[in-house]
Amino acid sequence: MQIILGIPGGIAAYKSADLARLLANDGHRVRCILTEAGARFITPLTLSSLTAEPCYGSNPDQGEWRANPSIEHIELARWADLVAVVPATADIIGKAANGLASDLLSTVLLATRAPILWAPAMNTGMWAHPAVQANLARLRSFGHSVVDPDDGILACGEEGSGKLAQVAAIAEAILMHGAPKLSSLIGKxxxxxxxxxxxxxxxxxxxxxxxxxxxxxxxxxxxxxxxxxxxxxxxxxxxxxxxxxxxxxxxxxxxxxxxxxxxxxxxxxxxxxxxxxxxxxxxxxxxxxxxxxxxxxxxxxxxxxxxxxxxxxxxxxxxxxxxxxxxxxxxxxxxxxxxxxxxxxxxxxxxxxxxxxxxxxxxxxxxxxxxxxxxxxxxxxxxxxxxxxxxxxxxxxxxxxx
Ligand SMILES: Cc1cc2nc3c(=O)[nH]c(=O)nc-3n(C[C@H](O)[C@H](O)[C@H](O)COP(=O)(O)O)c2cc1C
CATH class of the missing domain: 3.40.50.10300 (CoaB-like)
Structure with missing residues (x-):
């Protein structure tokens, strides 16, 4: 599969490196897109080293999002068999639910015709907020999949729901999309x-x-x-x-x-x-x-x-x-x-x-x-x-x- 892994600015961003490595080792091509906040948590160097593919960012002036030789956001949107956002922040979920395209990742999410999968991770209060839940419901209504967060002790010290799902569970959800379907079983x-x-x-x-x-x-x-x-x-x-x-x-x-x-x-x-x-x-x-x-x-x-x-x-x-x-x-x-x-x-x-x-x-x-x-x-x-x-x-x- 050709997978775009979007990595926004959540504390669980370091786990995305493990996910990228796991998918790449399984023979899939993985290209990472960091948001500006995501790049504060994890570096492009780590991701491109693990995936042997370029890692993209948000700044056209630094060549992270190029207009040449191809228009990068359209090229990436077409290249992907699936776009996964891990860890999905409240911010990117809100942007995508409302059709905003303010950086490379949110623009690719709007432009792509590939399936989109979200693995949210955030503080329990943020996760429980009706605005976040309404935004996720809207994404589900567009046909997107969501790997719900686990319960546990979060980085902020609070205990409850909002912890990023296990990397293996996210990988399983991603790979499910690439599995061959059987016409006698589709939708049954x-x-x-x-x-x-x-x-x-x-x-x-x-x-x-x-x-x-x-x-x-x-x-x-x-x-x-x-x-x-x-x-x-x-x-x-x-x-x-x-x-x-x-x-x-x-x-x-x-x-x-x-x-x-x-x-x-x-x-x-x-x-x-x-x-x-x-x-x-x-x-x-x-x-x-x-x-x-x-x-x-x-x-x-x-x-x-x-x-x-x-x-x-x-x-x-x-x-x-x-x-x-x-x-x-x-x-x-x-x-x-x-x-x-x-x-x-x-x-x-x-x-x-x-x-x-x-x-x-x-x-x-x-x-x-x-x-x-x-x-x-x-x-x-x-x-x-x-x-x-x-x-x-x-x-x-x-x-x-x-
Ligand atoms: C230390 C730290 C940890 C953060 N962790 C999360 C998080 O786990 N989930 C979340 O939704 N936002 C988190 N945020 C807030 C986001 O970084 C912030 O909303 C940012 O604007 C997200 O931008 P992005 O979605 O474009 O990456 C955190 C911020 C900081 C400074």
Missing amino acids: RVLITSGPTREDLDPVRTLTNRSTGAMGIELARAFRDAGAHVQLVLGGDLPAPWGVETVRVRSALDMLSACEARWASADGLVGAAAVADQRPETFAAEKVKKGERPETMVLVRTPDILATLSAARRPGQWILGFAAESENHLAHASAKLQNKGLDAVLVNDIQGGRAFGAQANTLTPILAQGPQAPIGPLPKDELARAVVHWWGHQLEARGTVQ
Whole structure:
């Protein structure tokens, strides 16, 4: 990708150097534009050294913004596949929301037809101010993306919202724009379940499994990058990916109700969660003491989420299931496909502890017509992209593109 990184005068400007380095090392071309205030926080020398590209400023008299041999602001606006402003100050957000073009960065932001992404960072009071929020809402209404700031202790000593998002999260949001889209998935609403469920016995004890949720999170990223609108219903403790609407759940019952609330408006479902089949019959509100309870635990069945949603599906909705099997995996997965009325099942062979938390994994897709060529072994992020690619092409071939 060809990325313009606009760096205004915020205290977090030093983090932009790290972002520029990360993107350049990943093979992208990065050209930085400093505002006059930005140049007080970080130098052009640092940025041009890290990116091996020129760094631009605001002063035409010092050759930072040239009229010759090309008109620089138009040339840069055309060159960019994406313009990111990191850290976005209240000032530049206000200028761009109102169409002002008083320096090179604000002029490029007005002239470009490339996607624009903002990563704001400022004092909590500034961030909460209605003027800043109204300006950001206006930028969103122009189709710009915003990576919201994190909560934390700010440089000014205050604690609250306004801290620049993690550099890795900003990089992920930038790179999402460059990922190839799949026509069968653009704008489609995909509901994904991921992670373990936890079935509590009392406030301290729980029944769970060894799933981490990593695979479902990578699938959420891959569907998002392919152009889908993703809703992720997530168990476990892993952080949610950027740009994915995430609902955190604990038990199988929580997961089912979160899915039921969203299923009717979805185009497809990916059931990647490791849902507990049973839960304790009773939950004790206070911690159970030794000897207070019989040594045998009574378990009851949890609802079958995939089967429940499959029974409620409307025409055109598709469902991808996952199966983790330790023996006879293809036969078990084919039975799951038929019994639950799924469109495809991706089988994980978990013999010998494979799959859970493992770095590289293989999935074998099963369709009604039988097993397909295995996908992998690949690291989970690449595997997720390969699965989404495979499924996107299946949808195209089936003519389900609406
Ligand atoms: C030490 C210092 C830190 C600043 N940090 C921020 C900041 O984090 N966010 C912000 O919106 N403004 C911050 N400002 C204010 C901006 O630098 C000021 O509004 C400036 O006019 C922004 O210009 P620009 O948006 O053209 O870069 C800071 C100012 C100073 C002196």
